[in-house]
Amino acid sequence: MTTFFDEVQEIRKRYPAGARSATLPALRLAQEKHGWLSREAIEETADALEVTPAFCYSVASFYDMFHLEPVGRHTIEICTNLPCALCGAQKVVEAFESALGISAGETTADGEVTLRAVECLGGCGYATVVAVDHRYRQNVKAEDAAEIVEGLDA
Amino acid sequence: MPEQKVLLAGTDKHDLTKLAEYQAIGGYGKGLERARAMTSEELIDELQRATLRGRGGAGFPMGRKASLIDRKSSKPKYLVVNADESEPGAFKDRQVMAEVPHRLIEGCLIAAHAIESTSVFIYIRGEYLTEYEILQGAVDEARAAGLFGGVEITVHRGAGAYICGEETALLESLEGKRGQPRPRPPFPPIQGLYYAPTQINNVCTIATVPTILTIGAEEFAKTGVPSSPGTAIFSISGNVVRPGNYELPLGTPMRELIYEHAGGIANGRELKAVIPGGSSVPALTPDQIDVPLDYDSLGAIGTFFGAASLIVVDDRCCMVQLALRSTKFYAHESCGKCTPCRVGTRWMVQILESIENGTATRADLDLLDSVGDNILGKVLCALGEFAVYPVASYLHKWRDEFVAHVEQGGCPFHGSSSLEGILAPSDQHAHAEVLV
Ligand SMILES: Cc1cc2nc3c(=O)[nH]c(=O)nc-3n(C[C@H](O)[C@H](O)[C@H](O)COP(=O)(O)O)c2cc1C
Ligand code: SF4
Ligand code: FES
Numbered sequence: 001m002t003t004f005f006d007e008v009q010e011i012r013k014r015y016p017a018g019a020r021s022a023t024l025p026a027l028r029l030a031q032e033k034h035g036w037l038s039r040e041a042i043e044e045t046a047d048a049l050e051v052t053p054a055f056c057y058s059v060a061s062f063y064d065m066f067h068l069e070p071v072g073r074h075t076i077e078i079c080t081n082l083p084c085a086l087c088g089a090q091k092v093v094e095a096f097e098s099a100l101g102i103s104a105g106e107t108t109a110d111g112e113v114t115l116r117a118v119e120c121l122g123g124c125g126y127a128t129v130v131a132v133d134h135r136y137r138q139n140v141k142a143e144d145a146a147e148i149v150e151g152l153d154a
Numbered sequence: 155m156p157e158q159k160v161l162l163a164g165t166d167k168h169d170l171t172k173l174a175e176y177q178a179i180g181g182y183g184k185g186l187e188r189a190r191a192m193t194s195e196e197l198i199d200e201l202q203r204a205t206l207r208g209r210g211g212a213g214f215p216m217g218r219k220a221s222l223i224d225r226k227s228s229k230p231k232y233l234v235v236n237a238d239e240s241e242p243g244a245f246k247d248r249q250v251m252a253e254v255p256h257r258l259i260e261g262c263l264i265a266a267h268a269i270e271s272t273s274v275f276i277y278i279r280g281e282y283l284t285e286y287e288i289l290q291g292a293v294d295e296a297r298a299a300g301l302f303g304g305v306e307i308t309v310h311r312g313a314g315a316y317i318c319g320e321e322t323a324l325l326e327s328l329e330g331k332r333g334q335p336r337p338r339p340p341f342p343p344i345q346g347l348y349y350a351p352t353q354i355n356n357v358c359t360i361a362t363v364p365t366i367l368t369i370g371a372e373e374f375a376k377t378g379v380p381s382s383p384g385t386a387i388f389s390i391s392g393n394v395v396r397p398g399n400y401e402l403p404l405g406t407p408m409r410e411l412i413y414e415h416a417g418g419i420a421n422g423r424e425l426k427a428v429i430p431g432g433s434s435v436p437a438l439t440p441d442q443i444d445v446p447l448d449y450d451s452l453g454a455i456g457t458f459f460g461a462a463s464l465i466v467v468d469d470r471c472c473m474v475q476l477a478l479r480s481t482k483f484y485a486h487e488s489c490g491k492c493t494p495c496r497v498g499t500r501w502m503v504q505i506l507e508s509i510e511n512g513t514a515t516r517a518d519l520d521l522l523d524s525v526g527d528n529i530l531g532k533v534l535c536a537l538g539e540f541a542v543y544p545v546a547s548y549l550h551k552w553r554d555e556f557v558a559h560v561e562q563g564g565c566p567f568h569g570s571s572s573l574e575g576i577l578a579p580s581d582q583h584a585h586a587e588v589l590v
Contacts, residue, residue, distance in 0.1 A: 124391035
């Protein structure tokens with residue numbers, strides 16, 4: 001079985017020697033493995049990249065897709081930028097909030113689902129765009145929220 | 155004018171994510187062969203004669219950019235494709251990657267040949283997972299088929315940061331760092347990725363290149379208008395009947411796109427505003443929509459072609475709320491490097507909030523203008539301008555509405571605006587800001 005360390009070394013080979021370009025891919029891999037970028041995940045990444053944990057932390061904190069706090073096993077991300085907003089994204093946010101019993105920005109008490117509003121996902125013509133575990137659902141209406149929540153695998 | 159498919163040619167009848175189907179319609183054929191038979195100078199000359207203007211925002215001619223590459227440098231040359239597409243309103247690059255990934259790859263091979271590069275990076279925004287999988291699959295298939303001719307193409311995923319679409323921030327991010335723009339000069343053609351000469355182009359720019367080589371620059375330039383030849387994929391979103399992507403010749407009247415292709419304003423409402431280039435550009439009023447959709451015509455009326463992405467706004471929308479939601483985005487995405495941008499955008503949010511909730515005075519409208527003026531020209535990259543330009547246009551063109559907020563002590567829409575209560579990501583995790 002390839003270890004995390006080995007996988008990161010494979011990624012590093014895609015870039016010139018000495019480059020730090022594997023930082024984002026390695027952090028992504030660590031996050032996939034740990035669920036979020038815990039101290040342990042950051043340290044493991046830093047070791048594999050031969051950089052300091054502080055460097056990894058500073059990079060990770062810059063990007064919205066890296067989680068420096070625990071998140072739910074599932075994520076539901078609703079675009080609320082202008083085009084989606086003009087077509088009723090706020091109603092979609094509210095429908096998910098009531099289907100899950102939490103506010104946007106929160107995780108359900110059982111740690112299963114994180115709900116958040118996000119900036120434009122690049123699907124503006126198919127409003128409202130909702131990323132469910134990073135897969136886009138387009139033309140989502142408030143009525144669809146309950147079904148999407150029920151469809152999350154247990 | 156009907157749709158005219160160049161970038162998206164063949165997608166109606168074929169699954170062009172498959173190499174064999176792309177080759178069946180001439181892909182990796184005559185265009186690539188012609189390019190490879192040319193010297194770098196001949197190829198750059200052909201691209202310059204096509205006057206292909208960059209589709210990522212600034213409209214700089216692609217061939218001219220290639221001619222600026224420091225070819226005497228002893229360092230490797232790099233081609234970087236900007237697939238970070240995060241401008242609100244834009245979703246065209248995504249369709250190209252999902253439906254015609256091989257046209258983008260073929261464009262990379264030709265453009266790499268032009269600048270004598272053997273190393274190409276495609277920086278794709280992290281959220282585009284499905285598109286990444288399709289593109290990576292196409293890269294692997296084309297490489298396995300022996301089409302790369304010594305070139306290597308690496309697809310590199312971002313991780314959620316709008317600023318990484320700015321070319322020097324993209325380079326920093328690709329180097330594994332925080333995505334903060336670099337001071338210029340030096341410009342990327344002299345010192346870009348790993349401090350080596352680098353050509354950076356948008357997905358649609360590069361995906362147009364195979365067609366230029368296949369039909370020739372002169373034939374290519376017959377479509378569109380002389381100052382902006384070719385077609386562009388226009389993303390149209392907001393309050394229209396048929397939002398989506400439409401590939402049209404440059405110079406097509408905006409009215410035709412909105413009323414014919416996109417079916418006009420939805421729900422029987424009235425047109426109020428069009429933000430023509432993605433949310434970062436000055437908006438147009440309904441009497442301005444006869445403008446031809448090309449770089450110079452839009453520039454002549456004080457706005458920008460930008461990302462060829464029109465956001466159509468109907469009469470239910472409160473322009474103060476529009477300004478506020480827009481500014482929250484740019485404030486959230488400011489990388490924080492320049493004080494006028496970092497502080498100024500947050501200040502704009504506060505002033506707009508006070509206008510919307512009725513606690514502002516007329517002096518605050520002038521203050522909003524002056525905060526904007528203090529960002530313009532005093533920052534490292536164009537994000538600062540992207541925050542200010544649209545808001546300044548809303549304030550000046552819909553000034554009555556801003557004044558009404560002040561005079562009535564609140565929003566004249568009384569809760570009926572289409573943007574009422576819209577949540578912004580920055581509203582929900584304020585604590586995360588502390589970490590940065
Ligand atoms: C804040 C900001 C965001 C940008 N985002 C993008 C983007 O997502 N995609 C893109 O192609 N260009 C973007 N640009 C423009 C790039 O800096 C650059 O001009 C472009 O990639 C060059 O390609 P082109 O000449 O083919 O248009 C952005 C610019 C700024 C200032
Ligand atoms: S203008 Fe804003 S986004 Fe651009 S470098 Fe300065 S702080 Fe960063
Ligand atoms: S505004 Fe929602 S996907 Fe672009």
